[in-house]
Amino acid sequence: MLKTLKLAAGVACLVTLLVGVNLWGQGIFGTLTGVVTDPSQSVVPGAKITLTDTASGSTRDTVSNSEGYYSFASVPVGSYSLSVEAANFESYKAQDVRLGGGERRNLNVTLRVGSTSETVEVNAEMSSIATLDSGExxxxxxxxxxxxxxxxxxxxxxxxxxxxxxxxxxxxxxxxxxxxxxxxxxxxxxxxxxxxxxxxxxxxxxxxxxxxxxxxxxxxxxxxxxxxxxxxxxxxxxxxxxxxxxxxxxxxxxxxxxxxxxxxxxxxxxxxxxxxxxxxxxxxxxxxxxxxxxxxxxxxxxxxxxxxxxxxxxxxxxxxxxxxxxxxxxxxxxxxxxxLDTGLLRATVPTAGELAGDFSPAE
Structure with missing residues (x-):
């Protein structure tokens, strides 16, 4: 029984430490969200979205939900490319998607009807990536x-x-x-x-x-x-x-x-x-x-x-x-x-007259 309590206490401390570390560093990660739609602005569920780190080549994958919504959370600061694929639509790829620390940005994607073998490539300027939920x-x-x-x-x-x-x-x-x-x-x-x-x-x-x-x-x-x-x-x-x-x-x-x-x-x-x-x-x-x-x-x-x-x-x-x-x-x-040299030290000191008690204006 005592061993079980010690083990449970140890696990609780470890979880608390890990959660604390995660919360401590949240401000250095960003979040990217968006909605995938077709040319008629109807949502596209089940689209595969891939976020690729330009520097390391590491990738993150997700799928748009029934509302066409996707989200990437806890993304390290850096520059990324975003690619979207869905059946009966041309592939979409956005370059130079930059995320800063603590930022929540939104990048909506409109897919064109066509074959996935064709790709529409765009340069994601910061003006097209809206900031979410912040008056920062x-x-x-x-x-x-x-x-x-x-x-x-x-x-x-x-x-x-x-x-x-x-x-x-x-x-x-x-x-x-x-x-x-x-x-x-x-x-x-x-x-x-x-x-x-x-x-x-x-x-x-x-x-x-x-x-x-x-x-x-x-x-x-x-x-x-x-x-x-x-x-x-x-x-x-x-x-x-x-x-x-x-x-x-x-x-x-x-x-x-x-x-x-x-x-x-x-x-x-x-x-x-x-x-x-x-x-x-x-x-x-x-x-x-x-x-x-x-x-x-x-x-x-x-x-x-x-x-x-x-x-x-x-x-x-x-x-x-x-x-x-x-x-x-x-x-x-x-x-x-x-x-480091102290150099000339400056100070404000009383005059000889002031030291003698004479505080009248100097001539």
Whole structure:
């Protein structure tokens, strides 16, 4: 009896853990739905619908129900092709169907009467894929933008400065505390603040501590103060960077402003990259106050080498994953080498007259 109770308790804990992990990461998956109809707009039940990952070649299959409706849930972020086949109709294929994290999109399909040996191929522009059940307001960058947009450092959170509605919050200084070049939570001096969460930005006048950052569904901000990010979403490692500003779903329990990032994934071909980011103080101009005080510019230097690699998991000498459509891996590495100089520390101090008790206006 005791063994049975222990076994039941163990199974319950395992189920709870698995369900918890699934719920934790829901925001990094998308959902695609739609209705299959004929030219007269009558529904087509029993149509075979296949969703194929462009990168990995892995497929998901379903069949339209009696109402012609189909649905693909928990689809990883990426680009897909959608094919539809039904008896007495031409085959249909939509390319470049892109799904982002947490998105629910609808793609209706109209089949033409004909033979399945004939295929109608279309390019699924985002304007033709409607967003469902959401008044969400968000701003997203995909792999192409992340690779082409210039940034100071390697933290993708730096891109929030180009999102409409965000403003800097650094008192009288016309620059943000966070400049993007320093990585870590203990930097100081001329490097400024190390985290975009640390009173650097405000959205539409909201307090500065309402911003939260997640990576692959997990929170990467300091839960104690929500002021630092010990883990930084590197632009080289991401396939999607998204800023949710309002009306997002309840699965994103923090906020009200949320940054979500989704890492890249392996595909059926091996791909890798190498990068090296370098910044040195000798290439920077000194600021006016340092020049006025006869102080040299802070001797800061930043060197960030790294690389990525991913592809199918294959065991030589076996037929395991021979089709390269079952199991994949992806990994990334970045090394931080930073030399940080405190530089000239600025402070507001009383004058000699004020120290003597004279607070009259200065001549």
């Amino acid at each position: 307001k968000s701003f997203a960058l995909t792999t192409k933008e992340l690779e082409n947009f210039a940034q100071v450092g390697s933290n993708a959170a730096e891109y929030i400065k180009i999102v409409p509605g965000f403003g800097i919050t650094n008192g009288t200084q016309n620059k943000s505390n966070y400049n993007g070049q320093t990585i870590g939570i203990n930097a100081n001096g001329d490097s400024g603040s190390q985290s975009p969460l640390n009173a650097a930005y405000s959205y539409n006048g909201l307090p500065v501590n309402v911003l939260d950052i997640t990576s692959d569904g997990a929170h990467v901000s300091d839960p104690g103060c929500n002021c630092d990010t010990p883990v930084n979403p590197n632009s080289e490692f991401l396939q999607e960077f998204k800023v949710l500003t309002s009306n997002f779903s309840a699965e994103n329990q923090k906020g009200p402003i949320l940054i979500t990032s989704v890492s890249k994934a392996g595909g059926k071909s091996y791909h890798g990259s190498a990068f090296f980011s370098a910044r040195n103080h000798v290439l920077n101009a000194n600021d006016w106050l340092n020049n006025h005080s006869g102080v040299k510019q802070p001797a800061n230097s930043y060197y960030y080498p790294g690389g990525t690699f991913g592809g199918p998991v294959i065991i030589p000498g076996t037929n395991f994953n021979k089709s390269r459509e079952k199991l994949f891996f992806w990994t990334g590495f970045e090394y931080f080498r930073q030399t």
